Amino acid sequence: MSFDIDVTAARGDTLVGARFAVGEGLTVLVGPSGVGKTSVLEMIAGLLGPVRGHVRVGGRTLYDSAAGIELPPERRRVGYVFQDMRLFPHRRVRANLLYGARDAARLAEVAAMLDVGHLLDRWPRTLSGGEARRVAIGRALLSDSAFLLLDEPLSSLDPVRREEAARAIERVRDTRAVPILMVTHDRGEAERLGDRVIAIG
Ligand SMILES: Nc1ncnc2c1ncn2[C@@H]1O[C@H](COP(=O)(O)OP(=O)(O)OP(=O)(O)O)[C@@H](O)[C@H]1O
Numbered sequence: 317m318s319f320d321i322d323v324t325a326a327r328g329d330t331l332v333g334a335r336f337a338v339g340e341g342l343t344v345l346v347g348p349s350g351v352g353k354t355s356v357l358e359m360i361a362g363l364l365g366p367v368r369g370h371v372r373v374g375g376r377t378l379y380d381s382a383a384g385i386e387l388p389p390e391r392r393r394v395g396y397v398f399q400d401m402r403l404f405p406h407r408r409v410r411a412n413l414l415y416g417a418r419d420a421a422r423l424a425e426v427a428a429m430l431d432v433g434h435l436l437d438r439w440p441r442t443l444s445g446g447e448a449r450r451v452a453i454g455r456a457l458l459s460d461s462a463f464l465l466l467d468e469p470l471s472s473l474d475p476v477r478r479e480e481a482a483r484a485i486e487r488v489r490d491t492r493a494v495p496i497l498m499v500t501h502d503r504g505e506a507e508r509l510g511d512r513v514i515a516i517g
Pocket residue numbers: 327328332347348349350351352353354355356
C-alpha cells in the first residue's frame with residue numbers, strides 16, 4: 317500500500333478529512349473548492365494535526381492517534397510542492413534544487429527528467445510559472461523524499477507550460493520511484509495523470 321490514510325481535522329466549525337488506501341503510482345485527490353484537499357495534504361505532511369486517524373505511507377506509520385505516534389514533518393521524508401511553489405528567491409536554480417539534497421549526484425538525472433538543465437544558473441524571479449513548478453518538483457525529488465505531495469501543480473499555467481509540467485509529472489510517475497498524491501480541480505488532468513482518482517466531499 318502506498319498511501320493508507322484516515323485523517324480528520326477541525327477547520328473552523330467544520331470537520332475536514334479523507335479515508336483511502338491505495339497502491340503505487342500517482343493518486344489524484346479531487347473535490348469541490350473548500351472541501352479540504354489541501355488540509356488532507358497538510359495532515360499527511362504533519363503541518364496540520366488531525367484529531368484522530370492514521371497516516372501510513374509505503375508501510376511507514378507517520379501518525380497514529382490510537383498508538384500515540386506523530387512524527388514531526390522533518391522526519392516524514394515528504395516532498396511537498398505547495399500551490400505557491402516557495403522557491404528561495406536569493407538562490408539560483410541549481411542551489412534551489414540542491415537545497416536539502418541527499419544525493420547531489422542525481423542532479424543531472426533529475427534536471428534532465430524535468431527539463432530544467434538549461435535553467436540551473438538562473439534566478440527564480442526570471443523563471444516562468446511552469447519552469448518554477450518543475451524546479452520545485454525537482455527539489456522535492458532530490459531531497460530524499462519517500463513520497464511526493466503536489467498541490468495543484470498545473471494551476472495558473474498557460475497551455476504550453478501546463479503541457480510541459482504535465483509531461484514532467486508523467487515522467488516522475490512512470491519511474492515509479494516514489495508514490496505521489498496530487499490535488500487538482502481539473503477532471504481531464506486527473507484522468508490523464510492519475511493511476512486512480514479519489515473524490516472527497
Ligand atoms: N487556517 C485555517 N483556519 C481555519 N479554516 C481554514 C484554514 N485553512 C482552511 N480553512 C478552511 O478549511 C476548509 C478546507 O480548506 P482547504 O484549503 O483544505 O480546502 P481545499 O479543498 O483545498 O480548497 P481549494 O480547492 O479551494 O483550494 C475551507 O472551508 C477553508 O475555508
